[in-house]
Amino acid sequence: MNMRPVDRMLRAVARDILDRRDRLSGWKPHRKAFLASMRKDRESLARDAEDRLRRILYHAYETSPYYRDAWNAIGFRPSSSFTSKDLQQLPFLTKDIVREHKSxxxxxxxxxDELDLSYTGGTTGTQTSFYLDHACAINRVGRQWGMLDLCGYRPGTRRALVWGVSDDLAQPGTRINLKRWFREYASSQEVLCCSVMNEEMLMDYHGRLLRFRPEVLYGYPYAITHLGRFIQEQGLEPIKVKTIVSTAERLTEVQRGFLQKVFGGEVFNFYCTREYGCIGFECRRHVGFHIDSESVFVEIIRDGRRADPGEPGEITITDLQNYGMPFIRSRTADFGSLSPQPCECGSPLPVLNGLDGRATDCIWRPDGSMVAGGTLADVFGDISSIRFSQFVQEKLNELDVFLVVTSGFSNETEKEAIRQVRELVGPEMAVNIRRVPEIARNPRSGKYQEVICKVNQPQRSTSTQRRV
Ligand SMILES: [Zn+2]
Structure with missing residues (x-):
């Protein structure tokens, strides 16, 4: 007898109990509302977004002293005639402002007691704390289940969570008691902590996955790739899943192809942050992120102004759900562009393209031009003896490239690697290859940083500055 449907049903029931205990019951109508938004037409969604934008602006002005003061200072007051175009006159919100003016x-x-304290998961600088109102937290759980539903992942589906943020996970070595067992059963998940992954742990993880038989692999693409390589190299029994959800780190196309091949599942990339929940998700066409326009209003900012569709810039978010602590025009330090065309899947949601690393994750050439982190991360795609790479810029004219390599990596390969990097960073930059046994993760966020830049943007030439 096939126990899977019974198992799934029992886990879904246990999940309801757990949600009640976590005060997260009530998310189901939000999943329904999200799925219903996918059936609306583009015009009514856009109208709805304008209404939501006006509502949060009124609310922010009336109840948040920071916005009231900041907007009074520039003579702005929300009115019924306000449209998203008018948003451009408002100042940006930065992490520094959130830190200094949180209260x-x-x-x-x-x-x-209606607010939950949360922390950003940023890779650079100090962590920022912020508040999320409780109704918004429940809403986000529901909407995320709606997005996952589109990938065939529903409550009760067994997932292996490959995750690295220690705050989100039970501490290793915690005794397995009934409470923790119930939590894992109800969440239908096996948690594999990936902040450190040595061979012994990878072997243990493989054994656990064989017993658990996950239908979904969920988490950091770098770590899941690492696990996949290990399984392949050791000739271990394959782990096959239906779906792979990649989040929290940039997913390269090389990784996507590899994960699909090794684990057999369809890879869905998600763009989620702690502050704004899931901003975007991929449909089955996998050509960019569909923006959840009932949750966030996205602007792309380039040289201080709103970019045209197709033009890349910094992703800037106005949160339409968190009334407890409004985020208006908040800069994310992520880069992307809004697609001028709707997706061929027929979804009415706008599409965000080319999410290309964090703003800090780029390299500055001595002449002031930028090399996007995403391009660097993909540069060694065709050198098979390079396992992992990390680019660190400490000085303007010098780039350290840390490589984890296999025995097939020769001095000739090294020369080729340098040549490929030089093509991107230009002849003025010294490129130092450093072979290392492994690449460290950020100890605080648990994220793997492909590109770390420790220098400031050099002054650009006058002609570039005039483009504003
Ligand atoms: Zn689509």
Missing amino acids: TLVSERFRS
Whole structure:
């Protein structure tokens, strides 16, 4: 007898109990609302986004002292004639502002027990804490289940979570008690912590996956790739899944192809952050992120102004759901562009293209031009003896390239690697190859950083500056 449907049903029931205990019950209508938004037409979604934008602006002005003061200072007051075009006159919100003015950004209309404290998962600088109102938290859970539903992942589906943020996971070595067992059963998940992955752990993870038989692999693409390589090299029994959800790190096309081949599942890339939940998700066409336009209003900012469709720039978010602490025009330090065309899948949601690493994750050439981190991360795609690479720029005219290589990596390969990097960074930059046994993750976020830049953007030439 096939136990899978019974198992799935029992796990879904256990999940309801767990949600009630976590005060997260009530997300199901939000999943429904999200799925219903996928059936609306583009015009009514856009109208709806304008209404939501007006509502959050009124709310921010009336109940958040920070916005009231900042907007009064520039003579702005929300009105019924406000449209998203008018948003451009408002100042940006930065992480520094959130750190300095947190208490006055919080809406006066919320009691402290209606707010949850959360932290950003950024890879650079210090962590920022912020508040999320409880209704918004439940809403996001529901909407995310809606997005996952489109990938065939539903509550009760067994997933292996490959995750590295220690705050999100039970501490290793914690005794397995009934409570923790129930939590894992109800979440239908096996957690594989990936902040450190040595051979012994990889072997253990493989054994656990064989017993658990996950239908979904979910987490950091770098870590899942690492696990896949290990399984392949050791000739271990394959782990086959239906779906792979990649999140928290940039997914390269090389990784996508590899993951599909090794684990047999369809790879879906998600763009989620702690501050704004899931901003975007891939449909089955895999040509960019569909933006959840009922949750976030996305602007692309280039040289301080709003970019045209197709033009890349910094992704800037106005959150339409978190009334507890409104985020208006918040800079994400992520790069992307809005697609001028709708997706061929027929979805009415706008499409975000070319998410290309963090703003800090780029390299500055001595002449002031930028090399996007994403391009560097893919540069060694055809050198099979390079396992992992990391680019660190400490000085303007010098780039350290840390490589984890196999025995097939020769001095000739090294020369070829340098040549390929030079093509991107230009002849003025010294390229130092450093072979290392492994590449460290960021100890705080658990993320693997492909590109780390420690220098500031050099002054650009006058002709470039005039482009504003
Ligand atoms: Zn689509």
